[in-house]
Amino acid sequence: MKFIHLTDTHLALEPLYGIDTRERLERLAAHVRSRADGAAFAVVTGDLVNRASPKAYGAAAEILRGLDMPVFVLAGNHDDPQLMQEFFAPASEVDLCGLTEGKRPALLAPQLLRTPLFEAVFLNTHQDAAPSGRVRADDLARVREGGREGRPRLLFMHHAPFASGIAAMDAAGLENAHELREAIEAAADVAGIFCGHLHRTMTGLWAGIPVWCLRSTAHAVAPELRGAVMKGVLEAPEYALVEVRCDCGKLTVLSQTMRFTEPDACFCL
Numbered sequence: 001m002k003f004i005h006l007t008d009t010h011l012a013l014e015p016l017y018g019i020d021t022r023e024r025l026e027r028l029a030a031h032v033r034s035r036a037d038g039a040a041f042a043v044v045t046g047d048l049v050n051r052a053s054p055k056a057y058g059a060a061a062e063i064l065r066g067l068d069m070p071v072f073v074l075a076g077n078h079d080d081p082q083l084m085q086e087f088f089a090p091a092s093e094v095d096l097c098g099l100t101e102g103k104r105p106a107l108l109a110p111q112l113l114r115t116p117l118f119e120a121v122f123l124n125t126h127q128d129a130a131p132s133g134r135v136r137a138d139d140l141a142r143v144r145e146g147g148r149e150g151r152p153r154l155l156f157m158h159h160a161p162f163a164s165g166i167a168a169m170d171a172a173g174l175e176n177a178h179e180l181r182e183a184i185e186a187a188a189d190v191a192g193i194f195c196g197h198l199h200r201t202m203t204g205l206w207a208g209i210p211v212w213c214l215r216s217t218a219h220a221v222a223p224e225l226r227g228a229v230m231k232g233v234l235e236a237p238e239y240a241l242v243e244v245r246c247d248c249g250k251l252t253v254l255s256q257t258m259r260f261t262e263p264d265a266c267f268c269l
């Protein structure tokens with residue numbers, strides 16, 4: 001099974017730091033259609049828009065529908081969860097197999113997605129009027145309880161649970177990462193975490209769990225380790241094509257980043 005992970009699309013109606021974020025997302029959708037059409041669904045891990053407005057969410061929804069697959073979203077610190085739900089319907093549980101083919105692709109904000117190989121748990125880390133994040137008590141309880149069908153679980157959230165080392169970003173990080181860690185350790189069925197917020201691609205282990213944080217499809221954050229001022233940098237945007245397999249009862253999860261704005265310059269080796 002394959003899925004698309006993208007994050008921090010920051011769709012803006014005007015150029016953002018000189019970037020046409022709408023055109024970026026359209027190019028991403030075209031790239032997915034031409035290169036990654038075997039994906040079963042896409043997940044956007046927050047910050048869909050830069051400034052929440054019906055127009056911005058409407059534009060994001062229209063372009064994301066062009067991925068031609070179900071799209072699941074969660075809120076980031078730039079999002080307005082209430083407004084977002086007018087364009088991405090809230091759902092407590094979604095069964096991927098139950099989504100009817102042939103209709104317009106679903107745009108949903110689920111809490112749980114069941115797939116044949118794993119369960120995807122969507123955690124809401126948005127806080128009103130704060131760039132930092134916090135996993136809510138009910139979400140912590142859902143993580144702690146463990147999955148119902150014995151399948152491994154993958155967590156999706158906006159704020160990265162780990163400290164990045166970039167001081168200005170870590171000041172706006174996840175406030176209760178220790179509580180999430182305790183819940184994950186209690187459940188013992190979490191196979192990995194997909195997140196955004198840092199606007200940098202960072203992968204590794206956090207609390208022994210694989211983490212995949214992706215660069216924004218808009219602007220990147222500069223790897224300035226010191227200083228309170230957050231700095232941006234213009235780097236090639238990315239999305240990821242993630243392949244999940246189940247080999248002998250063990251999950252294999254491989255995330256391949258795709259640079260969708262670079263010229264296609266393939267050659268034979």
Ligand SMILES: [Fe+2]
Nearest residue numbers: 008047076197
């Ligand atoms: Fe962001």
